[in-house]
Amino acid sequence: MIMVSACLVGQNVRYDGNNSLNEKILRLVDEGKAIAVCPEVFGGLSTPRLPAEIENGDGHDVLEGKSKIVDTSGKDVTEEFLNGAYETLNVFKEFQPSMVVLKENSPSCGSSFIYDGTFSGNKIQGVGVTTALLEKNGIQVISEKEFETL
Numbered sequence: 001m002i003m004v005s006a007c008l009v010g011q012n013v014r015y016d017g018n019n020s021l022n023e024k025i026l027r028l029v030d031e032g033k034a035i036a037v038c039p040e041v042f043g044g045l046s047t048p049r050l051p052a053e054i055e056n057g058d059g060h061d062v063l064e065g066k067s068k069i070v071d072t073s074g075k076d077v078t079e080e081f082l083n084g085a086y087e088t089l090n091v092f093k094e095f096q097p098s099m100v101v102l103k104e105n106s107p108s109c110g111s112s113f114i115y116d117g118t119f120s121g122n123k124i125q126g127v128g129v130t131t132a133l134l135e136k137n138g139i140q141v142i143s144e145k146e147f148e149t150l
Ligand code: SF4
Pocket: 005, 006, 007, 008, 013, 014, 015, 037, 038, 039, 040, 041, 103, 106, 108, 109
């Protein structure tokens, strides 16, 4: 069993109401080999929703209270993102997947890159807050791009 981002398997849970379908990962769900999670939906955010980015840092900084997550209206959505991260960790603990594949660049799911907090499309090295929490618990997260190379 592996755990994957819900948007990667065609669920329309992205902020813009769309998905980021990856056929190879979808096949695993169809075969009963993967479980799909969306931390932002777990956190109580609606779909569609305003895009949000981590200000001044990455998910580890958010966990340490050094950074917050805001949407394009300026609303602080850190609590919702944190709630979603902890719920995702609960799902991990329940199912004990052997691998976690999350969507790159997301403020929740990114594992190598995230947007820089200026809503200008610039990316920086860093992880989303769900990935940070999983990593803090000793769980490795890879992106859909890394999964494609396996
Ligand atoms: Fe949900 Fe993560 Fe996909 Fe964003 S990247 S829509 S939080 S599963």
